[in-house]
Amino acid sequence: MQETVLTMRGIGKAFPGVKALDNVDFTLHQGEIHALMGENGAGKSTLIKVLTGVYTMDDGEIKIQDRSIVNHSPQEAQENGISTVYQEISLCPNLTVAENLFLGREPRKLGMIDWKTMNKKAGELLSSLSITVPPTRQLDDCSIAVQQMIAIARAVDMHCKVLILDEPTSSLDDDEVAKLFKLMRQLQEQNVGIIFVTHFLEQVYEVCNKITVLRNGELVGEYLVSELPRVQLVAKMMGKEFDDLAEIKSDTAAHDIAKEEPFITAEKLGCSGKVKPFDVKLYKGEVIGMTGLLGSGRSELVRAIYGADKPDKGTLKINSKETKINVPLDAIKKGMAYLPEDRKRDGIIPDLSVRENIMIALQAKRGLFKPMSRKEMEEFSDKYIDLLQIKTAGRETPIKSLSGGNQQKVIIGRWLLTNPEYLILDEPTRGIDVGTKTEIQKLVLKLASEGMSVTFISSEIEEMLRVCSRMIVMRDGQKVGELSGDELNQDTIMHTIAGGESHHE
Amino acid sequence: MSKKSTFKRITGNHLFFPLVCLFVVLVVNVIKTPNFFAISLNNGVLYGYVIDVINRGSELVILALGMTLVTAASKGQDISVGAVMAVAAAVCTQILSGGETSVTQLQNSMLFAMLAALIAAALCGAFNGFLVAKMRIQPMVATLILYTAGRGIAQLITNGQNTYIRVESYKVLGGYISGCPIPTPIFVAIAAVIVIALLFKFTTLKLYIESVGINSNASRLVGLNSTRIIFIVYVICGFLAGIAGLVNSSRIYSADANNIGLNLEMDAILAVALGGNLLSGGKFSLAGSIIGAYTIQALSTTLYAMDVKADQLPVYKAIVVIIIVTLQSEVFRSFIKKLRTKNTGQGDMAPGKEG
Numbered sequence: 001m002q003e004t005v006l007t008m009r010g011i012g013k014a015f016p017g018v019k020a021l022d023n024v025d026f027t028l029h030q031g032e033i034h035a036l037m038g039e040n041g042a043g044k045s046t047l048i049k050v051l052t053g054v055y056t057m058d059d060g061e062i063k064i065q066d067r068s069i070v071n072h073s074p075q076e077a078q079e080n081g082i083s084t085v086y087q088e089i090s091l092c093p094n095l096t097v098a099e100n101l102f103l104g105r106e107p108r109k110l111g112m113i114d115w116k117t118m119n120k121k122a123g124e125l126l127s128s129l130s131i132t133v134p135p136t137r138q139l140d141d142c143s144i145a146v147q148q149m150i151a152i153a154r155a156v157d158m159h160c161k162v163l164i165l166d167e168p169t170s171s172l173d174d175d176e177v178a179k180l181f182k183l184m185r186q187l188q189e190q191n192v193g194i195i196f197v198t199h200f201l202e203q204v205y206e207v208c209n210k211i212t213v214l215r216n217g218e219l220v221g222e223y224l225v226s227e228l229p230r231v232q233l234v235a236k237m238m239g240k241e242f243d244d245l246a247e248i249k250s251d252t253a254a255h256d257i258a259k260e261e262p263f264i265t266a267e268k269l270g271c272s273g274k275v276k277p278f279d280v281k282l283y284k285g286e287v288i289g290m291t292g293l294l295g296s297g298r299s300e301l302v303r304a305i306y307g308a309d310k311p312d313k314g315t316l317k318i319n320s321k322e323t324k325i326n327v328p329l330d331a332i333k334k335g336m337a338y339l340p341e342d343r344k345r346d347g348i349i350p351d352l353s354v355r356e357n358i359m360i361a362l363q364a365k366r367g368l369f370k371p372m373s374r375k376e377m378e379e380f381s382d383k384y385i386d387l388l389q390i391k392t393a394g395r396e397t398p399i400k401s402l403s404g405g406n407q408q409k410v411i412i413g414r415w416l417l418t419n420p421e422y423l424i425l426d427e428p429t430r431g432i433d434v435g436t437k438t439e440i441q442k443l444v445l446k447l448a449s450e451g452m453s454v455t456f457i458s459s460e461i462e463e464m465l466r467v468c469s470r471m472i473v474m475r476d477g478q479k480v481g482e483l484s485g486d487e488l489n490q491d492t493i494m495h496t497i498a499g500g501e502s503h504h505e
Numbered sequence: 506m507s508k509k510s511t512f513k514r515i516t517g518n519h520l521f522f523p524l525v526c527l528f529v530v531l532v533v534n535v536i537k538t539p540n541f542f543a544i545s546l547n548n549g550v551l552y553g554y555v556i557d558v559i560n561r562g563s564e565l566v567i568l569a570l571g572m573t574l575v576t577a578a579s580k581g582q583d584i585s586v587g588a589v590m591a592v593a594a595a596v597c598t599q600i601l602s603g604g605e606t607s608v609t610q611l612q613n614s615m616l617f618a619m620l621a622a623l624i625a626a627a628l629c630g631a632f633n634g635f636l637v638a639k640m641r642i643q644p645m646v647a648t649l650i651l652y653t654a655g656r657g658i659a660q661l662i663t664n665g666q667n668t669y670i671r672v673e674s675y676k677v678l679g680g681y682i683s684g685c686p687i688p689t690p691i692f693v694a695i696a697a698v699i700v701i702a703l704l705f706k707f708t709t710l711k712l713y714i715e716s717v718g719i720n721s722n723a724s725r726l727v728g729l730n731s732t733r734i735i736f737i738v739y740v741i742c743g744f745l746a747g748i749a750g751l752v753n754s755s756r757i758y759s760a761d762a763n764n765i766g767l768n769l770e771m772d773a774i775l776a777v778a779l780g781g782n783l784l785s786g787g788k789f790s791l792a793g794s795i796i797g798a799y800t801i802q803a804l805s806t807t808l809y810a811m812d813v814k815a816d817q818l819p820v821y822k823a824i825v826v827i828i829i830v831t832l833q834s835e836v837f838r839s840f841i842k843k844l845r846t847k848n849t850g851q852g853d854m855a856p857g858k859e860g
Contacts, residue, residue, distance in 0.1 A: 308726055329728035340726055349720045351788050352712075360716060363709050364728035371709045414727070 002030040005065060005193040006051075006082075006162050012059035013046055020046040021057075024219045026212055028162060028193040033184060035204040035225070036197045038214035039237055039405075039433030044197055047214065048164055052084050053077040064161060083155030084164040091151055093140035098122035100139050101154050125157050126150075129183055145176030149183055156187060163187065164195045169203060170431055173293045173459070181207045199431060200460075201230055213237055238435050261320060263422060263453045266305060268314035275300040277313050278479040280472065282422065287444055287454045289468030291461065292497055297477035298457050299341050302424045306338045307331045332365050337415035341426040341457070343404070347411045350400035354392050354410055355381040357399045361414045384413030389439070405436040412440070422453045429458060441467050461490055473497055523780050523796040526829045530803045538810045551686045554806060562802030563690035564590075564749040564766070567697045568773035569794040571742030573782060574701075578714040578738045579637050580786030581644025582774050588655025589629045589743055590750030590766030595659035597622035597751055598668040598760035607669040615674065623747040629655070630743015631736070638735035652770070659762035669759045679755030690752050697748060701741075701791065714738060718786035772801050779829060800829075 006028040013021040021043045028034050038044050049055045051062065053071030062069055064080055071077040074084070091100045098119045099106075107117040122135035131149050133142055139150070148168055155163055165184075169177045184194055184207055196208055204211060205225060213220040213236045220236050228236075262281040270277035275297040282288060290298040304311040307325040315322055318334050325331050328338070340346035349357055358381045363372060372380075381395045388409040392402055399410055408428060415423060425444065429437040444467050448454050458464050464471065465488060473481040473496040481496040515521060534541045534554070544553035568586050575583045600621055603612030629651055636647035678689055705711040716724045717731040724731050746766075753765050778784055779800055780793025801822075808821050831837055 327728075327730065328726050329730065332728040338726060340723075345720075346722045346726055349716050349723050351719045352715060356712060356716075360712065360724075360729075361727040363712065368708050368710065368713070371707065371712075 002032065002191070003065070004028070005030050007063040008047075008051065008060065009063075010060040011047065011050060011057055011062075013050055013055060013057050019217055021050065021217045024060075024214065024217070025222075026219075027222065028195060030161075030191040030193055031188050032210060033188055033194045033196055033208045035208040035211045036195055036214070037204065037211055037233065037237055038220075039435055042214040042237070042433075043217040044214055045166075046217070048084070048166060048195070048197065051077070051162075052082060052164065078158060078160070081159065081161035082164065083158060083160035083162070084166060085148060085151045085155060085168060086166045091139055091147065091154075094138065096136050096138055097126070097133055097142065097150055098135035100150060101125060101135070101157065103154075125153055129153055129156065129186060131183070143176065145172050145179060148172070149180065152183060152187075156190075156192065160192065162193050162195065164197070166197045167199070167431065168196075169198060169200060175293075177203065199433065201233065201434075204233075205230065234434050237433070263319060264305065265317040265320065266314065267317070269304055269311050269316055270313035271300065271304045271309045271311045272313070274309055274477065275304055276478045280305075280479070282453050282455065284421070284453050285448055285451050286470065287448045287456055287468050289464040289471040290455060290457045290474060291464055291471055291493060292474030292480075296474040296497075297479075298472075298474045299426050300477065301472075301474060301479070302338065302426060302455055302457065305331075306336055306424060308338065308340075329364060332361065332418060332420075335419075335421035336424065337361070337418055337420035337422070338424040339408075339411050339415060339426060339428055341430075343408060343411065343431075348399050348407050351398055353396045354385065354390070354399050354402070355395040357410050358384055358413045358417060362417045365418055380417055381413075384410075384417060387416075388413050388443075405432040408432055408440070409436070412443070416447075420452065422455075423447065424455045424457075426457045427459065428456075429460075429463060437463070461493055465490065465493075519781050519790055520793055520796065522833050523793045523800070526779060526832070527796050527800045527803065530800055530807065530825075534803060534807045534810070537807060541810075546686060549684070549686055550681050550688070554810065556688070558799065558803045558806045560688040560690055561806065562799050563688075563694035564753050565769065565772055565776060565798040565802055566694045566795055567745050567749040567752070568766075568769060569776035569780075569798040570697060570701050570791060571745035572770075572773040572777050573780070573789050573791055573794040574714060574738045575644070575742045576774075576777050576782060576784055577718045577786050577789040579644050579735050580718060581637070582770075582777075582784065583630075583633055583648045583739065583742050584645060584770045584774075585629065585633060585648040585651035585655055586742065586746040586749075586773060587766035587768065587770040588652055588659070589626050589746040590753060590769065591656050591659040591760070591762045592629060592662070593622040593626040593747035593750030594754035594760040594765050595662040595668075595762055596625045597754060598670055599662050601670050601672075601675065602668045604664075605668070606666045607671060609671045611670070611672055611675070619751055622751055623744060626747025626750065627740050627744040630740040630746070633743065634736035634739030637739060638732045656762050659760065659765075663760055663762060667759050667761050671758060676755055676758050679752050679757070690756075693748065693752055697745060698791070698795065705791075710734075710737075715788050719788070773798070775826060776801055779826075779833075781833065 004027060006026070008024065008026040011021050011024045011026070024043065024047060026047065036044050036047065046055065050057045051071070053073045053076050056072065062071070064082070069080050071080060071082070092103065095103070101122045102118050106113045107121065108114055109117070119135045126133060126135060129149070131146065131153060133146050133150070139147060142150070152163065168180060172180065187194060196204070198204060208225050210222060211225055211228060211233065212222045213233070215237060260283070263284050264280070264282040266278060266280040268277040268279065278301060280301070290301060292298045300309065303309045305316065307328050307330055310326055316325060317323065323334060325334070331338070349360065352360070355377055359372060359377050362380070366372070378395065384390070385392060385395060390402070390409045390413065391406050399407055402410065412428065428440050432440070441463065444454055444456060456464065456467055468488070470482065470484040471488060471493065472479055473483065473493065475497060483492060483496065538554060541554045544551055544556060546552070571586065572582060575581070597618045600613045600618035601611050601615065602608045633648050633651060636642045636650070637644050678693065680689060682689055713729055713734050717729060717734050721731045750765060754760050774784070776797035777794050779797030780790060780795070782789045782793055804822060804825055805818065808818055813821055
C-alpha cells in the first residue's frame with residue numbers, strides 16, 4: 001500500500017438548521033484516484049470546501065502526510081499542497097496558456113517577466129503531460145477540455161499532493177473525457193492523490209481505485225471499486241435497494257405511438273451559423289431524443305424550434321398550420337416549454353423565490369396586466385413542490401439556496417405549470433444525483449403517456465435509450481439520421497454519430 | 506428562544522439598516538437642534554425642520570422611485586434625471602410664458618403646459634431607454650448623453666433666459682394649496698409613490714423587472730421581453746423626473762436651466778443604495794429607496810442647520826455617506842457577526858437592547 005497523503009478524521013460542519021457533515025472520515029493514498037460519491041445534498045461539496053479552506057470546519061482534523069493543517073483559504077490549501085480544479089474553469093480566458101500556467105509566479109529577469117523562459121517552461125510542462133497545445137495560444141481559443149487540462153497542469157506544477165477534480169467531465173464529450181482520464185492516470189503514476197467528484201457511474205468504474213460514499217452528511221463507507229458492483233454503489237448512495245432503472249426500460253419497450261398528425265413539423269428550418277436546415281416531425285405522446293456530440297447542434301435544433309435562436313430559414317407548422325415563432329413567448333403561447341441546457345445561465349433566476357421561479361413562465365404567458373393572485377401562486381407552487389418532491393425550506397426560499405437537482409425540479413415545475421403540449425428537456429439530468437435522475441426519467445415517460453410530446457436531450461446514451469422511442473442524430477450542425485425501433489441500440493447510435501461508413505458496408 | 510428569533514427577524518429585514526441610518530441621522534438632528542421635531546402653525550401653514558425635510562425631500566423621493574426601477578432592471582443608473590428635470594421645467598415655463606422672459610399672466614393653459622413638459626420628460630426617458638434596451642449601451646454611458654446635453658436643450662428651449670412665471674397658480678405645485686397647511690410637494694411625492702405601488706399591485710411589472718435584472722437570459726427563455734421591460738422602466742424614470750422638475754420649477758416659479766435638479770441624480774442614486782438596494786440590479790425595495798431619500802434630505806437639512814456653508818456641504822455629506830455605506834456593507838456585517846459569535850450569549854442580547 002502506498003503512503004497515506006491525506007487523512008480527514010471526524011469532520012463536522014453545521015449550517016443554520018442543517019448538519020451538512022457529521023463525523024466524516026476520508027483517507028487518500030499516494031497515486032490513488034478516489035471517487036467521492038453521493039446524491040445531491042450528501043455533503044460532497046461541503047467536504048471539498050472544508051478541505052480547501054472555503055469553509056472552516058466545526059470539528060475534526062485534517063492531516064497532510066503526518067502534519068496537521070488548518071486551511072483558512074484556498075490559497076492556504078494550495079500552499080499545503082491541495083489544489084482544486086472546478087467544473088467552471090477559473091483561469092483567465094484572455095491570457096495565453098503560458099501566462100495562465102505561471103500567473104502570479106512568472107519567471108523574472110531584471111524584474112521584468114522573462115517571456116522566453118516562461119514559454120519554454122510552459123512548453124516543457126505541457127509536453128510532460130502530453131497536452132498538445134502551443135503555450136502562446138490564448139486560453140479561450142482552446143476547447144473546454146484543454147482548458148481544464150491546463151488548470152490541472154497548473155495545479156500539478158505547483159507541487160500539489162492532493163488534486164481535487166470537482167465534476168470535471170460534465171461539459172466534456174467522450175473523446176475529451178478519455179484524454180482527461182489519460183492525464184489523470186499519468187498523474188497517478190507521479191504519486192499524486194486525486195479526489196474525483198462526479199455523477200457519472202461509468203467514469204468512476206473506468207478510472208477510479210476507491211470510492212467513498214456519503215449520504216445526508218454522513219459517511220456510508222469506503223470501498224474498493226473492484227469489490228463494489230454498480231447496483232451496490234447506487235444502493236449505498238440512495239440508502240435503499242434499487243432496481244427502478246431496470247423497471248423503466250421495460251416500460252419503454254412496451255410503449256407504442258399511434259402516429260397520426262404530427263404536432264410539430266419543421267421543414268427546412270434553420271438558423272445561420274447554428275444549425276443547418278432540417279426536417280423534423282414531432283408527434284404527441286412520443287419521447288424523441290436528440291443525440292450527437294457536444295456542439296453537434298442538438299441543442300441548437302430545439303432552440304430554433306422554440307425561438308430561443310430566431311430561425312432564418314424554412315417553415316414551422318404546428319398542427320399542420322404554418323406558424324411564425326420569433327421569440328420564446330410565441331412558442332410558449334403555442335404550448336411549448338423549454339428547459340435549457342445551462343441551468344445556471346439560462347434556467348434559474350437565482351435571487352427569486354421558489355414560488356416566483358415556478359410561476360414566472362405562466363405569468364409571462366398570461367401577460368403584464370393579468371397578475372396571478374397570491375393565493376393562486378401559493379397553490380400552484382405548493383402543488384409542484386409536492387408533486388415533484390422538491391426539497392426546499394419553503395416556497396419563499398430563494399432558488400439559489402437549493403441543490404442542483406432540486407433547482408432542476410423547480411424549472412420542470414415552472415414548465416409543467418404552463419400545461420405545455422410540447423416539452424423540450426435539454427440535459428435535464430446533468431449534474432443530478434441518480435435518484436432524481438430516475439424520477440425525472442419516469443416523469444418524462446408519464447407525461448408522454450398522457451399525450452405530451454417530449455424532446456429529450458442527454459449526453460448519456462444509456463439514459464436516452466431508456467426514455468426515447470425515436471432518436472434524431474446530429475453531427476456538425478446537421479441532422480444526419482433518425483433512428484427508431486430496433487435501430488435504437490448503442491452500436492447503431494455510435495456509428496450514426498461517428499459517420500456514415502457503417503451504413504455503406 | 507422566541508425573543509431571539511424576533512430580534513433576528515427584525516435585524517434580518519431588508520429595511521432594518523436603512524431605518525437605523527435614518528434614525529441615527531434624526532437623533533443627531535435632535536441633539537444639534539433640540540427643536541427639530543417642533544412643528545408650528547404660522548399664517549395657516551406648517552413650519553418646522555421635519556416639515557422642511559419632508560417637503561424638500563419630495564423631488565428626491567420621486568427621482569429615487571424611478572432610479573430604483575432603472576437600477577433593478579438595467580443594472581445601471583440613469584444619470585440624466587437632473588437634466589431631464591431642467592428640460593421639463595423649461596418646456597413648461599416656455600409654454601406658459603409664450604416666449605416672454607417674465608409674465609404675470611399665463612399665456613397658455615397650465616394643464617397643457619404641464620402635460621407637454623411631462624411628455625418631453627418621458628421622451629427623454631424613451632431616448633435613454635432606446636439606447637440602453639435596444640442598442641445595449643451601458644446605462645451610465647447612454648444616459649451621459651442627456652446628462653451633458655439636457656441642460657443645453659433646456660437652454661435652447663428658453664433661449665438662454667431664466668423665464669419667470671409670476672402667477673400665483675403656478676406656485677401651488679411647489680408651495681401650498683390655499684387653505685391647506687401641508688406643502689403640496691408632499692402630496693405629489695405621496696401620489697407618485699401610490700401610483701407606482703398600484704402599478705405593482707395590478708401588473709406584474711415588479712416581478713418582470715426583478716427577473717430581467719437578475720438573469721436576463723433566463724427571463725427571455727420564460728417569455729419575458731427584456732428589451733421592452735427595460736425601455737418601459739426608463740420611460741417611467743423620465744416621466745417621474747419630469748414631475749420632479751415641475752415641482753422644483755414651481756418652487757422658484759421659473760426655469761433655471763443651470764440649477765434645477767443640479768447634482769440631484771447623484772443623491773437619487775445614493776438614496777437607492779442607502780435603501781439597501783444593490784446598484785447591480787435585481788431584487789429591490791421601493792420603501793428602502795424612499796427611506797434613503799429622506800435620510801439624505803434630513804442630512805442636508807441638519808448640515809444647513811449647523812451653519813455649514815453650501816459649498817462645503819458635499820464634504821460633510823460624503824463623510825456621513827461613507828459611514829452609512831460602510832455600516833451596510835457585507836464585509837462589515839460579517840465582521841459584526843463574527844464578533845457576536847465570539848462572545849456568544851452576552852453578545853446576542855447586547856445589541857438587542859438598542860433596537
